[in-house]
Amino acid sequence: MQERYTTTAIVFHWLIALLIVATFSLGLVMTDIPGLTPTKLKYFSWHKWAGVTILALAALRLLWRLNSRVPAYPSSMPPWQRSAASGLHGLLYLLMFAVPLSGYFYTLSAGVPVVYFGLLKLPVLIDANPALKPVLKEVHYWLNMSMLAAVALHVAAALKHQLIDRDGVLKRMLP
Numbered sequence: 001m002q003e004r005y006t007t008t009a010i011v012f013h014w015l016i017a018l019l020i021v022a023t024f025s026l027g028l029v030m031t032d033i034p035g036l037t038p039t040k041l042k043y044f045s046w047h048k049w050a051g052v053t054i055l056a057l058a059a060l061r062l063l064w065r066l067n068s069r070v071p072a073y074p075s076s077m078p079p080w081q082r083s084a085a086s087g088l089h090g091l092l093y094l095l096m097f098a099v100p101l102s103g104y105f106y107t108l109s110a111g112v113p114v115v116y117f118g119l120l121k122l123p124v125l126i127d128a129n130p131a132l133k134p135v136l137k138e139v140h141y142w143l144n145m146s147m148l149a150a151v152a153l154h155v156a157a158a159l160k161h162q163l164i165d166r167d168g169v170l171k172r173m174l175p
Contacts, residue, residue, distance in 0.1 A: 058096035
């Protein structure tokens with residue numbers, strides 16, 4: 001029987017995954033609302049709060065990961081797949097930081113402070129900058145599209161391991 005991830009790793013994985021899907025979906029919905037309505041403003045707040053939460057959980061997850069052993073890949077897995085899996089995991093970690101940070105700096109460049117859950121004002125690290133705002137908007141958009149592609153590839157690989165290879169890779173991360 002293959003070694004499983006720890007409960008901590010599984011909770012971090014699925015909680016962050018759920019938040020990423022919800023935050024991405026909310027981002028699509030809120031940007032499609034025309035004008036500046038109370039609903040749109042509420043969704044923007046929720047989106048920012050979720051992004052800050054993802055960033056905090058990603059930091060905790062990375063700290064945990066750097067101090068914990070993870071199960072080895074199955075011996076039946078070819079070296080190129082191990083390299084690809086490691087590379088994709090690295091990219092996902094990078095994007096878990098880059099996406100929320102790009103949104104944070106985009107918001108600040110628009111001159112809007114980020115107030116976590118309406119209670120904790122996060123530091124203003126850059127001043128409002130109308131010239132930088134459209135650049136950061138594009139950066140945030142394309143990082144999100146990269147996250148979508150990376151998550152889709154991650155899910156496809158997990159399903160391949162479950163349905164075709166039947167090597168137990170997916171079961172290691174299931175609750």
